[in-house]
Amino acid sequence: MPTLSDPPGPAGDAQPSAPRPGGGAARTMLWSAICAFLVAGALYGPLKMATRDSGGGTARGERVSMAGVRFSPGTLLVERGTEVVFVNDDNLPHTVSAENGSVESGTLKPGDTFRLLVDGRLDYFCAIHPSMTASVDILA
Numbered sequence: 001m002p003t004l005s006d007p008p009g010p011a012g013d014a015q016p017s018a019p020r021p022g023g024g025a026a027r028t029m030l031w032s033a034i035c036a037f038l039v040a041g042a043l044y045g046p047l048k049m050a051t052r053d054s055g056g057g058t059a060r061g062e063r064v065s066m067a068g069v070r071f072s073p074g075t076l077l078v079e080r081g082t083e084v085v086f087v088n089d090d091n092l093p094h095t096v097s098a099e100n101g102s103v104e105s106g107t108l109k110p111g112d113t114f115r116l117l118v119d120g121r122l123d124y125f126c127a128i129h130p131s132m133t134a135s136v137d138i139l140a
């Protein structure tokens with residue numbers, strides 16, 4: 001019967017050493033995790049906000065969103081001949097109206113889209129909110 005004497009030894013040893021210190025370590029780890037999460041949030045939050053504030057920025061793509069009474073991105077870069085979709089994600093009506101009069105979407109209600117084949121640089125604005133200006137530029 002040598003096997004009977006083997007198992008109980010370690011089990012009995014583990015009990016005194018495990019309970020309180022183990023709990024403390026788990027607690028510390030939880031706190032580090034929470035702190036890491038908070039720090040990450042503090043760092044990432046402002047970055048994200050900065051990106052959104054420059055919502056008038058430059059981007060490549062085929063989609064322009066109207067939201068918060070502005071076009072986003074403010075400058076869209078596309079290949080010549082790209083079909084660009086303007087989407088009214090706002091809760092106000094807007095238009096896509098070219099500065100030179102070559103394009104006029106008419107009133108786009110919230111949720112409406114306007115598709116346009118872009119063959120050259122387009123500077124446009126919203127006829128309802130003239131402070132909304134943006135452009136589509138052609139990639140060289």
Ligand SMILES: [Cu+2]
Pocket residue numbers: 069093094095126127128129132
């Ligand atoms: Cu508008």
